[in-house]
Amino acid sequence: MKSIKLERINKSFNGELILENISLTIPQGAFFALLGPSGSGKTTLLRLIAGFEQPDSGKILLGDEDITHMPINKRRINTVFQNYALFPHMNVFDNVAYGLRLKKIPAEDIERRVIKILKAVHLEKHIYKAISQLSGGQQQRVALARAIINEPEVLLLDEPLAALDLKLRERMLIELIDLQSELKTTFIYVTHDQFEALTVSDQMAIMNMEGEIEQVGTPAQIYEFPNSVFVAQFVGTTNIFKGILHRSADKDSISIEGLGNFLVSVPAIATWAQDGSTAFMSLRPEKIEMSKKPLEGFSNQLRGTVVAIVYHGRSTQYNVHLSNDMVVRVFEQNEEHFPKDVVDYNDEVYLYWQKDNVVLLEK
């Protein structure tokens, strides 16, 4: 396990800038997720680290070693490909043994290690099967085994679970977490699925459509304290209000056109937040309390009409139409089989939230 350090990486294809001035440190032994929408350049970044592409400028360090121009086969980095890229003319054993055979390791050692690793990924019953006889989930495990048997310093995973169904994906996520904590290898996990990223990683970076890194942090930091509207909207669901900030000694508030004034708390680090500056307020749907009658103990209140109800099972999403024509999404836990207070279409409801539960954003 070693760290990966990217220093001012630029990369363009056919004159189009894919990655712009990327600097990023991935600490050793981390389970690091690289999250971004399709086309944000996250796969390109992964391919640069693996060595399939060369950056136009900038440096890539593995530990202290500059590997920017090192050939692919010399890097102690292995990749789990999105489409698995298993060798179709080899069986499971030969696929997994491929890397070890290239290193001219004695046959009996190879056999011992391959069988051990196949047991670890629960494939001991399929050792001599052809790749075409395996299910998608089993192929995924072969791809994983084939990469980790080489004991890489860094393991790259390029949307490894994209082709699996939801249940299997959830199980594989847990297995990946267990595997990583056992191996202590640095994992870099590329995905566009925020659920996967939040689940597996202990640190993550969010990339935007311009090929820049928007924010780096732990999943909780990213979810609770996004630093831009893009991050707030990309990770999870949120409601964004645009308004003007009013600051005074005892209280801070934001005035939103058509809705009124709302109390907010401005963190000390937000130096951009001056009296009169434009700001965005991000309010997560699950942090809103909804009631048919007015409630006590909340300073911030909105009134609106329910226009849509989406039942998710464990929770229900209500779309509430406000007086300024904005629609706010609210999640309510379905805690009881027979709730006393049933909210229906066209009901008038009151929405409440604590001022500490909103995030103020500059852009």
Next chain:
Amino acid sequence: MNKQSLRATIAKEFTFLFSLPALIWPLVFLCVPLATILYLSVVSGTVPIISFHKYFQLIDWMHTRIIMRSLILGFGTAVMCLVCAYPIAYFFAIKAGRFKNLFLFLLMIPMWTNFLIQVYGWFFLLEYNGLINTFLLKVGLINEPLYLMNNMVAVFILMIYCYVPFMLMPLYTILEKLNIHLLEASSDLGASPMQTFMRITLPLSMPGIRTGTLLVFVLGFGEFAIPALVGGGKYMMVGSLISYYFLVVRDMGLGAAFTVLSGLVLIFFSFCIYLILGVWCLRDTKEEI
């Protein structure tokens, strides 16, 4: 039975009629000629008696040599076509990117030219005062012209020229389907470019190699026009001997027997090639390459 269900019954019972052309064609143009040749090779004379004496006439050094010469020509052409076509197919399919269709098109254009025009085009290049000799003399690499025409060199050059497309197409088809991620995965796992080629690219392109080799071998074995045109008439091939027996000697029995014999030899060696190259791809390569 009402009219509609009658029609349905007719449609159901007689749809096989539509496949008749596909059955009649091989029957008339493959089975009947083959049966005729077989019949002619064992039945001769005015009294129809089955005898194999025409075959015994073929057992001599001359016929063996001609068959061996055709085998060598076919096999040699196949091997050299493979050597020439593989890098080209690899380049077109993997490295050429968006220009690959253009390259392929440019390569195919000469194929549409009449065969004789192609051969005479080569005359200008290969003859004693031809372009190649003139060029080499001017450059000073040789002091007197080389004999490039009317020998085995010319035969092989033209054989390769004419048969390379038959090797190129199957190779290109199989290499174009090759998943580039497999090559990336191989180098990712520590393989050098050479190791990746030997362990991934070559085994996965074996079906194409096999198809191409068999195609060129079979066609090259039966070739007689090129040796006749540029071989200076020195080299009798299987094809030319067959036409000689049928059209010049007019010994139908001998011609038919020789046809059957050389056909069997061809089938035997094709099968050998198929098996030898098949060992390479015995493992499951049928699924998504």
